[in-house]
Amino acid sequence: xxxxxxxxxxxxxxxxxxxxxxxxxxxxxxxxxxxxxxxxxxxxxxxxxxxxxxxxxxxxxxxxxxxxxxxxxxxxxxxxxxxxxxxxxxxxxxxxxxxxxxxxxxxxxxxxxxxxxxxxxxxxxxxxxxxxxxxxxxxxxxxxxxxxxxxxxxxxxxxxxxxxxxxxxxxxxxxxxxxxxxxxxxxxxxxxxxxxxxxxxxxxxxxxxxxxxxxxxxxxxxxxxxxxxxxxxxxxxxxxxxxxxxxxxxxxxxxxxxxxxxxxxxxxxxxxxxxxxxxxxxxxxxxxxxxxxxxxxxxxxxxxxxxxxxxxxxxxxxxxxxxxxxxxxxxxxxxxxxxxxxxxxxxxxxx
Amino acid sequence: xxxxxxxxxxxxxxxxxxxxxxxxxxxxxxxxxxxxxxxxxxxxxxxxxxxxxxxxxxxxxxxxxxxxxx
Amino acid sequence: xxxxxxxxxxxxxxxxxxxxxxxxxxxxxxxxxxxxxxxxxxxxxxxxxxxxxxxxxxxxxxxxxxxxxxxxxxxxxxxxxxxxxxxxxxxxxxxxxxxxxxxxxxxxxxxxxxxxxxxxxxxxxxxxxxxxxxxxxxxxxxxxxxxxxxxxxxxxxxxxxxxxxxxxxxxxxxxxxxxxxxxxxxxxxxxxxxxxxxxxxxxxxxxxxxxxxxxxxxxxxxxxxxxxxxxxxxxxxxxxxxxxxxxxxxxxxxxxxxxxxxxxxxxxxxxxxxxxxxxxxxxxxxxxxxxxxxxxxxxxxxxxxxxxxxxxxxxxxxxxxxxxxxxxxxxxxxxxxxxxxxxxxxxxxxxxxxxxxxxxxxxxxxxxxxxxxxxxxxxxxxxxxxxxxxxxxxxxxxxxxxxxxxxxxxxxxxxxxxxxxxx
Numbered sequence: 001x002x003x004x005x006x007x008x009x010x011x012x013x014x015x016x017x018x019x020x021x022x023x024x025x026x027x028x029x030x031x032x033x034x035x036x037x038x039x040x041x042x043x044x045x046x047x048x049x050x051x052x053x054x055x056x057x058x059x060x061x062x063x064x065x066x067x068x069x070x071x072x073x074x075x076x077x078x079x080x081x082x083x084x085x086x087x088x089x090x091x092x093x094x095x096x097x098x099x100x101x102x103x104x105x106x107x108x109x110x111x112x113x114x115x116x117x118x119x120x121x122x123x124x125x126x127x128x129x130x131x132x133x134x135x136x137x138x139x140x141x142x143x144x145x146x147x148x149x150x151x152x153x154x155x156x157x158x159x160x161x162x163x164x165x166x167x168x169x170x171x172x173x174x175x176x177x178x179x180x181x182x183x184x185x186x187x188x189x190x191x192x193x194x195x196x197x198x199x200x201x202x203x204x205x206x207x208x209x210x211x212x213x214x215x216x217x218x219x220x221x222x223x224x225x226x227x228x229x230x231x232x233x234x235x236x237x238x239x240x241x242x243x244x245x246x247x248x249x250x251x252x253x254x255x256x257x258x259x260x261x262x263x264x265x266x267x268x269x270x271x272x273x274x275x276x277x278x279x280x281x282x283x284x285x286x287x288x289x290x291x292x293x294x295x296x297x298x299x300x301x302x303x304x305x306x307x308x309x310x311x312x313x314x315x316x317x318x319x320x321x322x323x324x325x326x327x328x329x330x331x332x333x334x335x336x337x338x339x340x341x342x343x344x345x346x347x348x349x350x351x
Numbered sequence: 352x353x354x355x356x357x358x359x360x361x362x363x364x365x366x367x368x369x370x371x372x373x374x375x376x377x378x379x380x381x382x383x384x385x386x387x388x389x390x391x392x393x394x395x396x397x398x399x400x401x402x403x404x405x406x407x408x409x410x411x412x413x414x415x416x417x418x419x420x421x
Numbered sequence: 422x423x424x425x426x427x428x429x430x431x432x433x434x435x436x437x438x439x440x441x442x443x444x445x446x447x448x449x450x451x452x453x454x455x456x457x458x459x460x461x462x463x464x465x466x467x468x469x470x471x472x473x474x475x476x477x478x479x480x481x482x483x484x485x486x487x488x489x490x491x492x493x494x495x496x497x498x499x500x501x502x503x504x505x506x507x508x509x510x511x512x513x514x515x516x517x518x519x520x521x522x523x524x525x526x527x528x529x530x531x532x533x534x535x536x537x538x539x540x541x542x543x544x545x546x547x548x549x550x551x552x553x554x555x556x557x558x559x560x561x562x563x564x565x566x567x568x569x570x571x572x573x574x575x576x577x578x579x580x581x582x583x584x585x586x587x588x589x590x591x592x593x594x595x596x597x598x599x600x601x602x603x604x605x606x607x608x609x610x611x612x613x614x615x616x617x618x619x620x621x622x623x624x625x626x627x628x629x630x631x632x633x634x635x636x637x638x639x640x641x642x643x644x645x646x647x648x649x650x651x652x653x654x655x656x657x658x659x660x661x662x663x664x665x666x667x668x669x670x671x672x673x674x675x676x677x678x679x680x681x682x683x684x685x686x687x688x689x690x691x692x693x694x695x696x697x698x699x700x701x702x703x704x705x706x707x708x709x710x711x712x713x714x715x716x717x718x719x720x721x722x723x724x725x726x727x728x729x730x731x732x733x734x735x736x737x738x739x740x741x742x743x744x745x746x747x748x749x750x751x752x753x754x755x756x757x758x759x760x761x762x763x764x765x766x767x768x769x770x771x772x773x774x775x776x777x778x779x780x781x782x783x784x785x786x787x788x789x790x791x792x793x794x795x796x797x798x799x800x801x802x803x804x805x806x807x808x809x810x811x812x813x814x815x816x817x818x819x820x821x822x823x824x825x826x827x828x829x830x831x832x833x834x835x836x837x838x839x840x841x842x843x844x
């Protein structure tokens with residue numbers, strides 16, 4: 001074994017490791033020295049500079065039934081080999097194998113902080129699950145694409161092994177992971193805009209700098225059958241907080257949410273409440289915070305029996321430049337607390 | 352099972368884009384449940400109506416994104 | 422309409438007994454500038470400090486940046502309808518102190534003001550790290566209401582910039598730029614319009630067109646020269662990163678680029694002004710009207726810029742959709758709010774017709790700004806300005822902030838070279 005070779009650990013399922021077919025899908029994680037199966041072709045392409053020092057194998061069925069534990073075991077088996085790079089599969093369109101590759105890579109990356117890569121077909125459900133955490137090389141939809149995929153995967157492993165910077169997805173040949181990274185272009189935005197418009201008008205091809213996003217959908221929850229016994233909670237992204245903003249919720253890019261008691265409060269008044277949201281003219285909300293968080297109306301509907309109870313706490317954050325990722329975190333956390341408190345429904349107000 | 356939630360917001364296209372399932376259109380960005388041009392008691396009545404509409408939305412079964420305009 | 426801009430290159434700024442321009446240096450009489458500002462009795466005190474490119478200086482909190490200019494000949498006055506008399510601008514000749522800027526600094530009115538670093542890692546993110554800045558620090562009288570505070574700062578800044586601009590009146594310019602939309606004879610050149618939405622959303626979110634609050638206008642047409650000659654003034658500070666400073670307005674990069682290529686690759690047919698309103702009906706009305714105007718003037722293509730983020734994303738999408746419905750191809754310029762790791766969806770709204778988009782960067786990117794030797798203004802607001810957060814300031818004055826807090830970092834008029842790419 002020569003010095004200065006980067007060390008690679010490869011992950012395969014029971015089939016590609018030549019242990020067996022579906023009959024051996026329940027094989028728990030194990031490790032073999034050196035390259036196995038397609039790993040040998042990978043090794044050939046890596047040449048002298050990189051070495052597959054070990055291959056970790058696990059049955060697809062076993063992994064699917066113990067994803068977290070299996071991934072941890074993979075890490076445990078791989079670590080003693082001190083890998084510089086971890087490569088899994090390719091798994092093509094196989095669902096369980098794809099998840100095993102993705103999860104193993106993600107765990108290796110998280111635990112050992114080493115670069116990781118796998119190969120999947122674009123429709124493999126594991127792609128969307130792991131693309132943010134793991135480099136994923138596009139492959140054909142079946143093992144017929146192995147010969148074609150190996151050199152591309154090897155080239156990528158090679159770059160990772162040498163510690164080279166990975167460029168744009170379209171240049172390096174991996175699925176875009178979904179990160180927007182700033183850099184300075186060679187021309188101004190205005191110059192690029194006019195260039196792009198002229199291409200568009202001529203019907204010539206151009207590359208948009210920002211492909212339109214898609215947003216997740218959640219299925220609607222069941223309706224509240226009877227409001228009269230129901231507990232309703234108020235939540236707002238409009239930044240209505242007690243005067244002085246005691247928890248210092250940021251005016252933009254909020255990093256937190258807060259809960260405040262409205263027990264015994266019938267009306268939000270400017271001597272006790274304010275807005276801390278930096279994205280709208282605050283004058284009206286500061287004059288009467290009920291305009292953003294309708295406490296007075298909700299309280300009167302509680303008094304007259306329309307609803308059973310207005311929940312004693314309200315939740316607030318600032319929806320100004322707040323990232324989707326944070327908003328999802330806040331939403332989940334607030335929902336858990338409200339469910340635990342037996343709240344039946346939520347009125348969410350936004351500015 | 353999730354909590355039913357109704358989004359009371361003025362810019363309905365954004366609410367739809369980000370995936371809210373029950374939407375009640377509000378008045379304006381700086382005062383979604385208010386209108387500073389109205390006398391106080393009319394404004395309170397407006398707010399009460401919007402909250403009632405929101406509650407009606409919570410009581411309505413929906414299969415897809417629904418805007419409760421009226 | 423023919424406008425001559427007499428460009429006077431300023432490469433230094435100094436205090437002096439007399440406000441004048443000499444040998445490329447702008448000399449500023451500090452006392453006169455302070456007296457001028459304090460003519461508005463809503464202001465209790467004022468001070469002036471200078472900041473030059475490359476210096477270890479941080480200016481914070483910044484409300485607006487204005488380029489000093491002066492009408493030399495032709496109709497109209499500087500900032501018509503605001504501090505100058507109402508009258509059409511955009512013709513005759515205007516001298517520009519290029520490389521100088523008047524920066525209004527002072528106790529923040531809201532949360533939206535920003536910062537400028539004259540050197541260090543923050544400098545590339547602001548065009549104002551490269552201008553010789555006259556910082557006018559303004560202190561409002563006690564108890565001044567926010568609307569009055571904002572207006573006092575705005576007008577003081579415009580007056581100060583006009584005062585400095587006067588120093589260039591009789592100076593021979595280094596270069597003269599001529600702006601004239603000569604008739605295009607080549608019918609093959611595509612007819613391109615510029616659709617220019619102005620933020621019109623209330624306190625610290627307003628813009629003024631010939632002195633008219635943009636909340637009060639319906640979309641309209643304007644000659645690009647009028648924009649280049651000061652017809653539009655900023656009352657806005659939506660977040661420092663993507664507010665159009667008054668400087669950005671007169672130096673509208675899209676107008677410049679369309680002018681540059683007028684008669685060569687395209688026929689620049691004019692500018693459609695529209696406004697970004699706070700109600701859904703307001704957005705529908707404005708986007709309908711603006712698209713109709715674009716169609717009326719025969720646009721085949723349009724560049725659409727934006728100001729702010731969040732709800733204005735809806736205006737951008739509506740304009741794109743409606744113009745596409747008329748067969749007008751658009752390119753949109755927008756910034757992104759993709760979260761600090763760049764992994765979140767960047768826009769609050771989207772439409773499949775938006776197939777041609779220029780990105781001017783992710784405003785949530787966090788940068789580590791070192792402590793600066795000198796601060797003009799007050800460092801404390803760093804934790805509450807948009808882009809700042811509790812704990813973002815280190816004991817030594819270093820700041821960890823989103824570029825959202827840096828003046829002009831992601832301005833959607835396309836003046837800068839920052840972009841974001843998908844990885």
